[in-house]
Amino acid sequence: MTKDILKSTLPVLFGYIPLGMAFGILFQDLGYPWYLATLMALFVYAGAAQFMIIGLLIAGAGLTEVVVSTFLINSRHMFYGLSMLTQYGHWGLGKVYLAFGLTDETYSLLTTVNPKDASKKRQYFLMVTMFNHSYWIIGCTLGALLGSAIEFNTQGLEFTLTALFIVLVIEQWKKIQELTPFVIALIAAGVALLVSSEQMLLTSIVLSVALLITNHIGRPS
Amino acid sequence: MSNLEHILVVILLMTIATFITRIFPFIFFHRHKEHPVMDYVAKYTPPMIMSILVVYVLKDVNFSTDTGLYTIISALVTIVVHLWKSNSLLSIFSGTFLYMFLLQI
Numbered sequence: 093m094t095k096d097i098l099k100s101t102l103p104v105l106f107g108y109i110p111l112g113m114a115f116g117i118l119f120q121d122l123g124y125p126w127y128l129a130t131l132m133a134l135f136v137y138a139g140a141a142q143f144m145i146i147g148l149l150i151a152g153a154g155l156t157e158v159v160v161s162t163f164l165i166n167s168r169h170m171f172y173g174l175s176m177l178t179q180y181g182h183w184g185l186g187k188v189y190l191a192f193g194l195t196d197e198t199y200s201l202l203t204t205v206n207p208k209d210a211s212k213k214r215q216y217f218l219m220v221t222m223f224n225h226s227y228w229i230i231g232c233t234l235g236a237l238l239g240s241a242i243e244f245n246t247q248g249l250e251f252t253l254t255a256l257f258i259v260l261v262i263e264q265w266k267k268i269q270e271l272t273p274f275v276i277a278l279i280a281a282g283v284a285l286l287v288s289s290e291q292m293l294l295t296s297i298v299l300s301v302a303l304l305i306t307n308h309i310g311r312p313s
Numbered sequence: 314m315s316n317l318e319h320i321l322v323v324i325l326l327m328t329i330a331t332f333i334t335r336i337f338p339f340i341f342f343h344r345h346k347e348h349p350v351m352d353y354v355a356k357y358t359p360p361m362i363m364s365i366l367v368v369y370v371l372k373d374v375n376f377s378t379d380t381g382l383y384t385i386i387s388a389l390v391t392i393v394v395h396l397w398k399s400n401s402l403l404s405i406f407s408g409t410f411l412y413m414f415l416l417q418i
Binding site: 099100102103106124128131132135136137138141142145149155158159162163166167168169170171172173174175176177178180187188191192193194196199200203204205247248249251252253254255256257258259260261262263264265267268272273274276277278280281285289292293296297300301304305308 | 320321322323324326327328329330331332333334335336337338339342343346347350351353354355356357358359360361362363364365366367368369370371372373384387388391392395396401402404405406408409412413415416417
């Protein structure tokens with residue numbers, strides 16, 4: 093099981109380590125001790141928000157702005173849980189952790205790749221979530237510890253996440269075999285890009301879910 | 314507030330704000346999770362979000378530059394290898410290695 097999980101989370105490892113390191117390097121540049129980057133990776137665990145906060149810290153933003161921007165940049169996650177409502181089982185510490193760790197990449201893996209042994213689904217969910225979380229913690233910590241002292245050529249390694257999402261779209265296609273969600277997604281993404289490139293992710297997700305529900309209600313049953 | 318205290322408060326606030334967004338659906342829709350519309354949403358959201366994420370990671374690529382060309386080639390290789398072998402790791406790494414190679418030569 094551990095081997096399978098390591099295998100399916102490997103693309104996330106290769107995405108999170110350099111990305112986390114990039115964050116760690118930028119963060120320690122602000123003059124903070126390295127362990128604060130670890131703390132942030134451990135408790136905040138949100139890539140986009142962590143990069144955003146570097147800008148806010150430099151600009152000397154107020155705490156209200158910190159809360160509002162973090163909330164807005166992460167509000168797309170409200171839609172991720174919708175697919176996991178019946179999957180995560182009963183309330184408990186495990187479920188709270190699973191909800192906490194539902195990043196873009198974890199969500200993508202959990203909704204696409206099924207565990208070989210269906211009876212161990214929850215354990216599979218927990219381990220994928222934990223593995224991904226630990227890759228992020230390691231990346232952020234390494235970056236902050238080593239700082240800009242190291243020069244290694246990982247240029248382009250971030251393509252793993254692009255490739256991961258591409259592969260998962262194909263896997264989703266194999267699973268669903270219907271054009272509707274893909275067409276809706278492209279329409280929503282196109283419209284969102286026209287409206288605001290900065291808020292594209294949230295705008296397109298809200299729009300696509302709205303279109304999806306409208307499409308469902310409009311269909312003769 | 315000292316600099317250390319300030320950043321600790323920032324981390325605490327970010328933790329709470331992020332966690333609220335992630336726990337929200339589980340609390341808010343807890344009693345409606347068996348509703349047929351929720352079933353439908355649960356089934357079709359992943360392919361939509363995955364497609365949106367692909368557009369998202371590509372949106373800042375300037376396709377008229379070399380990097381843009383490398384991105385297109387590597388994405389195509391990822392797709393072809395995946396359709397051919399259906400091995401996720403193989404597809405992801407062949408696309409990524411190609412991209413890194415093209416970018417670094």
